[in-house]
Amino acid sequence: MKRAQFSSPLLPYFLLAPQLAIIFIFFYWPSAQAIQSSFYIEDPFGFGATFVGLENYTTVLGSSEYLRIAQFTLVFTLIVTFLSLSIALVLAVKADAVLTGASTYRSLLMWVYAIAPPVAGLMGIMFFDQHIGPLVDLAALFGWDMRVGVNYYDTAFAMVVIAVWKQIPYNFIFFLSGLQAIPKHLREAAAIDCRSELRRFWTVTLPMLAPTAFFLLIINMTYALFDTFGIIDVVTRNEPANNPLTLVYKVYLDGFRSNDLGGSSAQSVILMIVVLVLTMAQFRFIERRVHYG
Amino acid sequence: MSRFKPLDHLILMLGAFVMIAPVVMAFLTSTHSAVEIHQNGLMLSLGDEFLSTYGKVLTHKGGFTGQVTGMTMLMNSLILGVGFAVGKIILSMLAAYALVYFRMPLASLFFWIIFTTLLLPLEVRILPSYEVVQGLGMLNSYSGLIVPLLASATGTFYFRQFFRSVPEELVEAARIDGAGPVRFFLDILVPISRTMIAAIFIIMFVYGWNQYLWPTLMTNDEGYYTLVRGIKTILLAWIGSNIPEYNEAFALTILAMLPPVLIVVVFQSWFIKGLTESDK
Amino acid sequence: MATISLEEVRKIYAGGVEAVKGVSMDIADGEFIVLVGPSGCGKSTLLRMIAGLEEISAGTIRIGDRVVNRIDPADRDIAMVFQNYALYPHMSVYNNLAYGLRNRGVPKDEIDRRVKEAARILEIGAFLERKPKALSGGQRQRVAMGRAIVREPAAFLFDEPLSNLDAKLRVQMRVEIKRLQKSLGTTSVYVTHDQLEAMTLADRLVVLNGGAIEQIGDPISVYEQPASTFVASFIGSPAMNLIPVSVRDGRAILDSETAAGGAGLSGPDLGNGAGYTLGVRPEHFVPASERPAGPGDLSLTVTTTVLEPVGAESYLYATIGGDSATTGTVANSAAPHVVIRVPAAARHQPGEVLSFTAPADRIHPFDKTTGKRIPR
Numbered sequence: 001m002k003r004a005q006f007s008s009p010l011l012p013y014f015l016l017a018p019q020l021a022i023i024f025i026f027f028y029w030p031s032a033q034a035i036q037s038s039f040y041i042e043d044p045f046g047f048g049a050t051f052v053g054l055e056n057y058t059t060v061l062g063s064s065e066y067l068r069i070a071q072f073t074l075v076f077t078l079i080v081t082f083l084s085l086s087i088a089l090v091l092a093v094k095a096d097a098v099l100t101g102a103s104t105y106r107s108l109l110m111w112v113y114a115i116a117p118p119v120a121g122l123m124g125i126m127f128f129d130q131h132i133g134p135l136v137d138l139a140a141l142f143g144w145d146m147r148v149g150v151n152y153y154d155t156a157f158a159m160v161v162i163a164v165w166k167q168i169p170y171n172f173i174f175f176l177s178g179l180q181a182i183p184k185h186l187r188e189a190a191a192i193d194c195r196s197e198l199r200r201f202w203t204v205t206l207p208m209l210a211p212t213a214f215f216l217l218i219i220n221m222t223y224a225l226f227d228t229f230g231i232i233d234v235v236t237r238n239e240p241a242n243n244p245l246t247l248v249y250k251v252y253l254d255g256f257r258s259n260d261l262g263g264s265s266a267q268s269v270i271l272m273i274v275v276l277v278l279t280m281a282q283f284r285f286i287e288r289r290v291h292y293g
Numbered sequence: 294m295s296r297f298k299p300l301d302h303l304i305l306m307l308g309a310f311v312m313i314a315p316v317v318m319a320f321l322t323s324t325h326s327a328v329e330i331h332q333n334g335l336m337l338s339l340g341d342e343f344l345s346t347y348g349k350v351l352t353h354k355g356g357f358t359g360q361v362t363g364m365t366m367l368m369n370s371l372i373l374g375v376g377f378a379v380g381k382i383i384l385s386m387l388a389a390y391a392l393v394y395f396r397m398p399l400a401s402l403f404f405w406i407i408f409t410t411l412l413l414p415l416e417v418r419i420l421p422s423y424e425v426v427q428g429l430g431m432l433n434s435y436s437g438l439i440v441p442l443l444a445s446a447t448g449t450f451y452f453r454q455f456f457r458s459v460p461e462e463l464v465e466a467a468r469i470d471g472a473g474p475v476r477f478f479l480d481i482l483v484p485i486s487r488t489m490i491a492a493i494f495i496i497m498f499v500y501g502w503n504q505y506l507w508p509t510l511m512t513n514d515e516g517y518y519t520l521v522r523g524i525k526t527i528l529l530a531w532i533g534s535n536i537p538e539y540n541e542a543f544a545l546t547i548l549a550m551l552p553p554v555l556i557v558v559v560f561q562s563w564f565i566k567g568l569t570e571s572d573k
Numbered sequence: 574m575a576t577i578s579l580e581e582v583r584k585i586y587a588g589g590v591e592a593v594k595g596v597s598m599d600i601a602d603g604e605f606i607v608l609v610g611p612s613g614c615g616k617s618t619l620l621r622m623i624a625g626l627e628e629i630s631a632g633t634i635r636i637g638d639r640v641v642n643r644i645d646p647a648d649r650d651i652a653m654v655f656q657n658y659a660l661y662p663h664m665s666v667y668n669n670l671a672y673g674l675r676n677r678g679v680p681k682d683e684i685d686r687r688v689k690e691a692a693r694i695l696e697i698g699a700f701l702e703r704k705p706k707a708l709s710g711g712q713r714q715r716v717a718m719g720r721a722i723v724r725e726p727a728a729f730l731f732d733e734p735l736s737n738l739d740a741k742l743r744v745q746m747r748v749e750i751k752r753l754q755k756s757l758g759t760t761s762v763y764v765t766h767d768q769l770e771a772m773t774l775a776d777r778l779v780v781l782n783g784g785a786i787e788q789i790g791d792p793i794s795v796y797e798q799p800a801s802t803f804v805a806s807f808i809g810s811p812a813m814n815l816i817p818v819s820v821r822d823g824r825a826i827l828d829s830e831t832a833a834g835g836a837g838l839s840g841p842d843l844g845n846g847a848g849y850t851l852g853v854r855p856e857h858f859v860p861a862s863e864r865p866a867g868p869g870d871l872s873l874t875v876t877t878t879v880l881e882p883v884g885a886e887s888y889l890y891a892t893i894g895g896d897s898a899t900t901g902t903v904a905n906s907a908a909p910h911v912v913i914r915v916p917a918a919a920r921h922q923p924g925e926v927l928s929f930t931a932p933a934d935r936i937h938p939f940d941k942t943t944g945k946r947i948p949r
Contacts, residue, residue, distance in 0.1 A: 005464045006474040007396040015391035016403055019384045019449065025429075026422060026444035027410050033421035091308045094301040101302075107561060108309040112316075114553035116503030118524045122546050123319050132334040132539065134318075169312065177569040226416045230505040234524060248416050255420040256510065264420055271417045279412045462659035465626050466720075470673030471647035480672070484663040 034272070038265035049262075056266035066250065066267075073246045076160065077224040083164045084220060085213070088171030093201070095172075096179040106176060113169040117227055121234030124162035125149075135161075149237060156244040159235050163228050170223075171216050178212035179205070211285075218282040222275065247271055316550070323347075323543035330539040342540060350544045360515045363523075363548060369435075370502050370519040371552070376439045377501030378494045385448030385493075386486070390478055392449075393456040394464065410446045415507060423510050433514040442507060448493055451567070455489045456482070492567020495560050499553040520549035575637035575650070575727035575760055576602050577623065582632035584618050584784075592618045594784040595632070603758045605751070609771035610781035611807070616764045617732060619781070623762060624730050625649050636727055647676070652721035656733040658713045660705040666692075666716050667701040670723050684723075691719040694753070711742045718753070729754070731763040735770065747773060768808050772796065780804050798937075802944040805852045805937060811888055813852045814911045817941060820849060825871070827893060827909070849947070852937035855888060856914040861928035869933030875911060877925045882917060889913045889921055 006012075038056050040049040060066050095105045112120075127135045128148040139146040148158040182205065190204040206213075229248050236243040240253060247267065255264030318335050325340035351363040391397070392404060415422065422441055431437030459482070467477045483490075508522040518526070527542050557564050577600040584593040593615045600606050608616040621627040623634060625646035634641050641649050652673075660669050667688055674684045692698040695715040705713055714734065721729055731750075735743045751774055754761050765771050771778055772792045780787040780795065780803075788800035799805035805813040818825040853871065866872035875891035893909050913929060915921070938947040 005394050005461075005468070006477075008474055011474055012391035012395035012397050015387040015395075016407075019388040019407060019446075020403070022384065022440060022444050023407065023410055023446075026425065026441040027413075027418075030418040030421035030425050031413060033424065034418045037421070087308075091305065094304050094308075098298060098301050098305065101305075105305045105309060107558065109305075109312055110561070110565075111554050111558050112312050114499050114503075114557040115316075115550045116505060116521045116553075118505045118521055119503075119546055119549045122524050122527065122542065123315055126319070126322075126539065126543065127315060127335070132330055134335050137334070165311070165315075168308075173565055174569055177565065222414065226414050229416065230521075230524075233505075233509075251417070252419065252506070256423075261420065268417050268420070272413055275414065275417060276412055460657055460659060462655040462657055463661070465621075465624075465646075466653070466655060466659035466661075467672075468626065469624065469646045469651070469653050470720075471676035472672075476676065481661055481663075485661075487663075 031272075034265045034268045036265075037261055038269045040262055042259075042261040052262070056262040057270075060263055060266050060270070069245050069247060069250050072156070072244050073225065076156070076163075076228075076244070076246060077221055079160055080163045080167065080224040080228070081217065081220040083160070084167040084171055085216060087164070088168045089175050089213075091168070092172050092175030092179055093205075095176055106173075109172050110169045112166065113173065115166065116230060117163075117166055118230030118234045120162050120166040121231040124158060124165075124231070125235055125237070128158045148235070149239075149243070152242060152244055155235060159228070159231060159244065162231050162235065163224065166231070167220060167223055171220065174212055174216055175209065178209050182208045214285055215282070218278055221278055225271075225274070316547075319543045320547050323540050323547055325540060327538050327540045331537075346540045346544050347548075350541050350548065361518055361523075363520070363545065365516065366518050366520045366523050367548065369517055370521065370549070372435055373438055373504065373508070373519055374498040374502035374552070376435065377442055377504075378497035380439055380443050381448040381497045382490055382493055384443060385446070385450075385452050386483075386490075388446075388449045389452035389456055390482065392453055394474070394477075407446045407449055410444060411450065415442065415445070419506065419510065426511065433512050433517050435517070437511050438504075438508055438517065438519075439501070442501065442504065448497065451493055452486070452489070455486060459485065488563060489567065491560065492563045495556055495564045496567055498556060502553045520545065524549065576600060576635075577728060577760060577762065578633075578635045579619075579623075580633040580635075582619070582622060582634060583630045584615070584622060584627065585630040592784050593622070596781075596784075596786055597632075598779065598786065598789060600760060600762065603760055605754050605761045605763065605774060605776045606779060607763045607765060607771040607775035607777075608779045608781055609765055609768060609775075609807075610787075612766060614781040615784040616766075616781050620730055620732055620762060620764045623728075624651055624653050647673075650727040651730055652724045652726040652728075653730040653732065654717045654721050654734040656736055658705075658717040658734075658737075660713060660716055660720075662705055665702050665704060666697060666708070666719075669705065669716060670719050673720065673724055687723045687725070688719075691722040694722065695719050710738055711746065714738060714742075714746055718750070722753075722757070727760065729759050729761040729763075731761065733765055734763075736765070736767070743770075750774065768810065772808065778808075780807060782807075798946070799852070800946050802850055802852065802939045805939070809854060811855050811912045813854050813937070815939075816851045816853070816893070816909055816911070818849050818851050825849065825851060848941040850939040850941050850944070852939060853911075853931045853935060855912045857931050857935035858911075858913040858929040859931070861930050864930055864932075866930040867933070869936075871931040871933075871936050872928065873911070873930070874926060874928050875913070877921050877927060878910075878923055880915075880919070880921050880923075884917065886917050887915050887919055889915050889919070891927070 037049070039051060039053060041052045041056065042049045091105075091109060095102050095109070098105070125133075125148065127133050128146065130136060130147070133148075136146045136148075146154045146157075148154050186204070186208070190200050194200045194203065225246065226248050228246065229252070232244075232246060232249050236245070240249070245253070248271065251264050251267045251271065254260040254267065258264075318337065321339055322330055322336040323346060324343040325336050326342050326346075329340070330336065351367070353362060388407060392400065392407075397403070426432060426437050426441055429437075431440070463481060463485075464477060467481050472480060502519075503521055504519070505521050505524070508517075508519050509525055512518060512522060523545060527545060530538075579596055579598050582593060582596045583591065585591050596615075596619060598606075608619060610616050618627055622629050623636075625641065625644060629642050636649055636651065661672065664672065670688045670691060671684050674687065679687075688701070689698070692701055695718055697712065697715045697719060700708060700712060700716075705716065708716065714737075717734065734750075735746055738746060747770060750763075763771075763774060765774075775792050777789060778792050778795045779789050780800075782803050788795055788804045790798075795804060796808055799808060799813070802815055806815060816827065818827055820826070851871065858873075861872060873893060875893055877889055877891045879890040881888045881890065889912070891911055891913065893911060921927070938949065939945060940947055
């Protein structure tokens, strides 16, 4: 721990003030509002609100539509996380293994990181377009009559493909730098101790990569939960109808389209709890790593 | 260990192809006319409509939106990206400086107040945030676009980590050399943080530029539309049109990704350093 | 130029740990003082308190006639050289030297004069426009010294400035620091854990242990009259041999059963009973064949284990006792070990039994419980 160096009576508070002000107005205040209004039902004509206790929560959790969306969100999150992590890991391991051109491959594989999810989504729906989309033609070769935007599962498939494509570079960057941080002498020791390359990967490389992998696991889950909003909004073409949706999209729909403030807030709070559990897990893990690493 | 491995290269090339091909195809297609695309699908050759399509998207009002040109949206995106990045860097450097270098009675309380914001993304409090901004009369304004996005401690976290890694003797030497807190910050700390500032600028610029949900809610005055926000209007215009303006949609897509992709590619090493070194 | 005086200086950390326990000393104008001790002995904390980088929990520090307890480091008229040099990485060497002077409002041409002068003394004139990154370790060390010199301070404070250099450079810089300090005549306080560095540099040594002063004195007197077993084992390499003994009828008997030999110790304070430690430096043993034990001398029979040649001489590692021991058993591993300096030409084999003596005036008696020297 660093020794604090200056003891000035007011200066540190001036330095903190701008950040604290913004955090209070745009983080704590709205968060508190969300929690508060999750216990009220707003009058549809705007004449005040009635305290209803947990009714919003029971309504939300009792709704079969909400549960169906929650189920899809879970499956979607798991598939996107698994695919984007494993594909990125394979690519990172290969990029780390080749001696020539590693940095070229890194440049080629990483830049998609900079593309916004909705932009990726827009490109995606044109590739999955009924008239011009090459991926639809490709699917047709295998007898798959793909109808993104019409068929529930085809739409979900397109969402997963786009979300994974967009997320691979991020994971790839972290995996590759994690791999390159493994000390050379450790690899050499492993090469002397163990002949099988695959076995070396499982017993030496992967455990060394575990902290990175865990960090990415949480990041990818939050990505799939929240940052895919743009992709979903674009793929469903602004027409949720019978399309697959995620929980965040549902919060947005109920809050801004249906003006169900209480219900949307209750959903927000449920999501808050989910994220909190995820990030707490991450913090605990990082803390452990600090102590023992 | 140094054998040439053709299979590894094959896998990597395949990966690179999957990453790059869609964007290249999108660009090539954007240089053809809408009718051509409608008839033949996506293109693998350079068309001759590049100048006219991009010129139209950038300078003509109308098309997908009634009142703004692509140029205006590009400017708005730049304002959002740069404004967000600069705001973030200033706020978080000041706060991190206070947390790391000063003795304060309430230091740990402030630490928790600030770092709790890492727990919850904007999306889970989107509706009340909208109401706060509405109440402050900040809808359809650049400050309304930028400031609420600043309410998270990511930058502060990065700078705190970095400041803690700066050798302590440096501030001690500076104190003996007669530098007070302000002078130490400006003369020593800011200059030695240059690489870190550059890395965070890139990350935050990309993050700000790529914002979608928040600008979608915040702005209904087209004068404040960003390119990414403009995607939504493409979708709305598409519904019910006979021959969609595929070329213009692709052109807008390319424009929307070009600046962040360029900045990430050009400043790759800084960007990777900033991104990966700050997860600790 | 100034004197520095410390009066009952204490450092107590928030957790209650007392890092410095009431240290008092007076440093003369122009004196080179070295604070030496193992890590955690409080030497760096003490130096940082003199510098003003660490608050003083109790006591008084004066630089010149001024009590500096509450004075900012910049205003104490001191300069400090850090272990990792703490050069500003983004500034040229010139600006590293000039920064402190600019902050104090020294006129531009005066700054230029002083920087050039320091660069000339330290032979770093050729690097003035380079950044620290482009310099070697030794060059960086010189720049750090230069930054101290240009301030023309009342005192230099050195915090292990040579420990990041390789062995050869360390010796070279050590000589240079001493030469520089003598020619500038600036009062200096120097912290190190390296006893050799301490011995060679100091006008006076301050040996610290556990936050308190164990001994103050010029290097030779500290070496020859260590005040405690701690100082005895810390100053000198290889360390002084410490042999636990009891005294019976004026004769010292080794505590270990298997041991042979002994010393006829006389003196007013050495009564009968257990509880002494005898210290003998490796170079003070003489083969018994050359110098038979006289009255009050120590005589020892040892079994050799290892001979370590270092060039000009060799060090013989041995256990006390041997075949001629009273108990008749072979030297065992529980017997105390000694190190004896022998001529480089000596060719001893492991397992040889040898006898040595040490003259009475080279034997240092210590109290076994307190570790303090017993005056003779």
